[in-house]
Amino acid sequence: MATQHSKSAARLMIAPAVFVLLVWMLIPLCMTLYFSFADYRPLRATFDAWIGFDNYVSFLTSSSFIGSLITTLQMVGGILLITIVGGVLMALLLDQPIFGQGVVRILVIAPFFVMPTVSALVWKNMFFNVDNGLFSYLYKFFGAQPYDFLSQAPLFSIIVIVAWQWLPFATLILLTAVQSLDSEQLEAAEMDGAPALSRFRFIILPHLSRAITVVILIQTIFLLSIFAEIFVTTNGAFGTRTLTYLVYQRVLESQNVGLGSAGGIIAVILANIVAIFLMRIVGKNLDN
């Protein structure tokens, strides 16, 4: 059907997109790779183009790297836990026959569209603030001592903020998956007297497993790059310095470009490990 003419035309049409993405991928990434083997500290006017793997060694063996890795795992893990468990429950809830379903959906989804800096600042000031935050009033109302969330439990606070933003995403995707469930199968199980919990365990959960995997992978990729929420709340202090934030600090704040670039390459490698799994699922779906 496709002639030779239309094939070459097609190639021409794809070319600009491929070209700009190739440039975007290759040039900065090669520069980072190049810097990662250099001793490059612009503020001290130091530039030594080749110092071997020194940056990698000092980055990987520094206590701040181990710390940032643990923080990253805790943050991403905590957010995933909240959003997946909450998302499944919320999706099942929204799938029930309810009055005003459309409106509830809109209410639930809304946080996803709130700008990260806005949600971080609103939570930080109007909810977590120890003097005037809403949670402090709640604590006082129940006769408890107000709790200073952002200095006592900074990591947890950021997890709450980001989980609030991503729960809608998980809910929406899992809802799509729930709605594609064969309802006859569920009804048959109900007729046979299967209790709600085993219906969930043996029919709903297996059906959702793929959607859950996809949500985990996509969220992980986005969550590895959390930046603004940390930037405006703790600025990386009090054990909230993730790998992304550590690299940002090394590169832009302390201007140790060589060291930071080594960290950047490590971040790229870690993200790619997750990406490979996601691409495999996407690729499989593309075939049919």
Place this chain on the structure above:
Amino acid sequence: MSRAITTRKKVMWTALAWAFGLLMFFPILWTFLTSFKTEATAIADPPVWFFFDWTTENYNVVQERSNYPKALTNSIIIAVGSTLLGILIAVPAAWAMAFVPGRRTKDVLLWMLSTKMLPAVGVLYPLVLLAKWLGVMDSRILLIVVLMLINLPIIVWMLYTYFREIPGEILEAARMDGANLRSEIIYVLTPMALPGIASTILLNIILAWNEAFWTILLTTVDAAPLTKFIASFSAPEGLFYAKLSAASMLAVAPILVMGWFSQKQLVRGLTFGAVK
């Protein structure tokens, strides 16, 4: 009898769902309410809910005092500009991949997506360096290009899935009738593809509007959009809850409305077809 039980169940589920819905929405509602309070009312103990003297004072203050109008203009130009530029590059590519698929189409598509997964921080310094070298640091054009590039894979992907839903027979029929490639695109494809293109534009304006890594780190004053403008509130000066709320509502409201219209596209645009 069974009907009564169903209604009761429905009421129960409704109450539960609304409770959770309102819980999720509450921070936005609270920000909305606070934006109409005076600064003193905003931190009143106990908190004041609905019954206070509603004032639009904060909105006036935010709009007059700071660089809000500039930030708003920047946000609009950057979000719309990067999206349209992306569409311009992506439409031909997605069209070709959907209608003239070759052996490598799938690989190209997957490769494009993989670029989306590159952590921004991995290319932070080179980008700052290149921007300075080209003299475009803190300029709108820089952000338009960068945000176009980070969203291009999503734009191509969404358009591709929409285009693939257009039946190929229609194109064949047009070809039979003697339509060449150009008129095929203009008269046959475009009208059918418009809804898909529109939703792609909508979702990507939202994504670009809320992008908060490059917009914060590549701007200082001139090109700073709303994300950066709001971040400047992180250093509080006296009583500022009501003003923060007003500024937040101004930054969020238009996108919230757009977002509600694009719920369905969200699934398509951000899962890359992995969930159907």
